[in-house]
Amino acid sequence: MKRIVVAVGALLLGAGVVLAQQDVAVQQQNLMKTQGKSMYGVMLKMVKGEIPYDQAAVTAAMTDLEAQVVKIPTVFTPNPKEDVADANFGASQKIWQSKADFDAKVPPVSKTIAEVKGSVKDAASLKVAFDAIQAKCTDCHETFRVKLK
Numbered sequence: 001m002k003r004i005v006v007a008v009g010a011l012l013l014g015a016g017v018v019l020a021q022q023d024v025a026v027q028q029q030n031l032m033k034t035q036g037k038s039m040y041g042v043m044l045k046m047v048k049g050e051i052p053y054d055q056a057a058v059t060a061a062m063t064d065l066e067a068q069v070v071k072i073p074t075v076f077t078p079n080p081k082e083d084v085a086d087a088n089f090g091a092s093q094k095i096w097q098s099k100a101d102f103d104a105k106v107p108p109v110s111k112t113i114a115e116v117k118g119s120v121k122d123a124a125s126l127k128v129a130f131d132a133i134q135a136k137c138t139d140c141h142e143t144f145r146v147k148l149k
């Protein structure tokens with residue numbers, strides 16, 4: 001009987017660990033998705049003329065992006081050791097093999113947002129700002145993001 005209790009306990013513990021790792025992976029993905037919302041759901045759509053240019057919405061998107069980007073090094077501290085179920089992208093193991101290199105990709109994003117945000121006044125200047133920020137996002141994605149499908 002005692003042995004069964006221990007075995008069930010271990011099973012539950014195992015399930016808990018798996019769940020926690022999915023939680024970490026989901027949390028990391030959610031941070032990126034939030035950034036994606038500001039970049040692609042707002043700014044890129046305005047650049048492409050899919051939605052009308054809206055200064056207040058651009059300012060809000062830039063402010064939110066700045067607040068999210070600085071969270072990357074902390075949110076990506078635990079290695080979830082698995083990808084979000086059915087995800088398009090995953091985190092490369094290189095992140096946890098060279099965390100300092102990963103973290104070093106973050107300040108250039110913040111710096112670029114700070115530099116360009118004041119210059120945006122219409123769709124044309126937004127395109128310049130968007131491309132500058134996007135280049136810094138890509139600089140990390142090229143090394144540390146894995147395409148799963």
Ligand code: HEC
Nearest residue numbers: 028029032035036039089090091102105106137140144145
């Ligand atoms: C320091 C590295 C790093 C930087 C900088 C970075 N990302 Fe990511 N990003 C990742 C990693 C790793 C993944 C894959 C794991 C994941 O989705 O959690 C990812 C995934 C994504 C995804 C896909 C999410 C999904 O649906 O699975 C989007 C969208 C994204 N990033 C947007 C951005 C944007 C926009 C920026 C710039 C403002 C940015 N990222 C900057 C590392 C970074």
